[in-house]
Amino acid sequence: MADNTVNAGNTGEKIPTVIADGVDIVYRVNGTKGGKGSATAALSRMLRRGKDDAARGVRRVHAVRNVSFVAYRGEAIGLIGTNGSGKSTLLKAVAGLLPVENGRIYTGGQPSLLGVNAALMNDLTGERNVHLGGLAMGMSREQVRERYQEIVDFSGINEKGDFITLPMRTYSSGMAARLRFSIAAAKDHDVLLIDEALATGDRSFQKRSEARIRELRKEAGTVFLVSHSNKSIRDTCERVLWLERGELRMDGPTDEVLKEYEAFTGGPDKARKPKPKPKPEAATEPKTGIEPKTGTDPKAPTAPTTVTDPEAATAPS
Numbered sequence: 001m002a003d004n005t006v007n008a009g010n011t012g013e014k015i016p017t018v019i020a021d022g023v024d025i026v027y028r029v030n031g032t033k034g035g036k037g038s039a040t041a042a043l044s045r046m047l048r049r050g051k052d053d054a055a056r057g058v059r060r061v062h063a064v065r066n067v068s069f070v071a072y073r074g075e076a077i078g079l080i081g082t083n084g085s086g087k088s089t090l091l092k093a094v095a096g097l098l099p100v101e102n103g104r105i106y107t108g109g110q111p112s113l114l115g116v117n118a119a120l121m122n123d124l125t126g127e128r129n130v131h132l133g134g135l136a137m138g139m140s141r142e143q144v145r146e147r148y149q150e151i152v153d154f155s156g157i158n159e160k161g162d163f164i165t166l167p168m169r170t171y172s173s174g175m176a177a178r179l180r181f182s183i184a185a186a187k188d189h190d191v192l193l194i195d196e197a198l199a200t201g202d203r204s205f206q207k208r209s210e211a212r213i214r215e216l217r218k219e220a221g222t223v224f225l226v227s228h229s230n231k232s233i234r235d236t237c238e239r240v241l242w243l244e245r246g247e248l249r250m251d252g253p254t255d256e257v258l259k260e261y262e263a264f265t266g267g268p269d270k271a272r273k274p275k276p277k278p279k280p281e282a283a284t285e286p287k288t289g290i291e292p293k294t295g296t297d298p299k300a301p302t303a304p305t306t307v308t309d310p311e312a313a314t315a316p317s
């Protein structure tokens with residue numbers, strides 16, 4: 001498929017924004033043989049360069065297998081699958097952060113990856129991070145200034161005091177994730193990739209996030225949402241891609257795919273259903289039963305930033 005298809009601006013017709021065509025993604029893990037940290041092991045790896053992976057002690061992890069789909073402008077697409085099924089890997093490849101082994105990914109417009117692990121500067125204040133994050137996403141200084149208050153209000157960071165002028169290291173993981181989402185959501189994205197962002201924050205923040213995703217869709221973007229919460233997926237997406245062991249098992253309307261997925265996993269959100277609380281009256285915010293990814297991601301191939309390199313995103317292969 002030619003990538004000029006992506007830019008076909010035929011009004012009234014569905015406009016493709018992301019095309020994945022037979023995509024395979026393979027991680028290579030070094031040091032699966034003994035002595036991985038030593039200088040001699042590094043030297044012998046260099047000497048064995050050119051030989052096949054197994055001979056060099058490199059283990060291959062085939063994370064995504066022959067995945068094809070076309071995403072259109074205005075769609076919100078959920079990515080579901082059990083742990084390790086390749087959702088985050090596929091998202092990173094669409095963002096241009098990971099190369100594909102086989103196949104192609106074509107994107108129209110700039111994809112932005114918004115993950116709970118996306119890094120802002122911990123030693124800088126929330127305020128500075130809003131400015132830097134906005135600039136990194138391609139907003140002008142003027143636009144950032146105009147939207148600053150909106151971003152802070154959306155994040156709710158200042159609801160419990162003047163936290164926005166404190167360094168981000170003083171924030172709870174939920175607060176930091178909310179600020180990241182708020183910065184990224186301030187801009188209208190061509191393709192917005194969200195990795196479990198809705199899993200963080202309290203219920204009222206999740207509601208605001210879901211509403212904002214719906215707005216982004218109306219403003220003609222395409223949203224991909226990776227989540228283990230079937231409810232978030234139901235509330236936000238009308239189409240779902242189900243990955244299992246790296247393969248695309250189903251692609252279709254949310255209800256149809258979730259029905260099959262729930263049958264496969266043993267019930268709605270069953271795997272992650274929260275245990276009943278001993279003191280329900282003490283709870284102020286209902287839990288979703290989702291475990292947010294917090295802290296650093298050991299699997300991240302590079303230090304991720306709030307937004308991805310727009311150049312890198314167009315030709316990941």
Ligand SMILES: Nc1ncnc2c1ncn2[C@@H]1O[C@H](COP(=O)(O)OP(=O)(O)OP(=O)(O)O)[C@@H](O)[C@H]1O
Binds near residue numbers: 027063085087
């Ligand atoms: N940096 C990496 N190096 C090697 N293997 C990796 C790396 N990142 C992920 N993998 C492997 O790729 C496969 C897919 O992982 P991925 O994180 O994409 O799954 P996921 O569906 O997002 O999982 P989860 O729901 O647990 O977040 C897994 O087998 C995982 O072990």
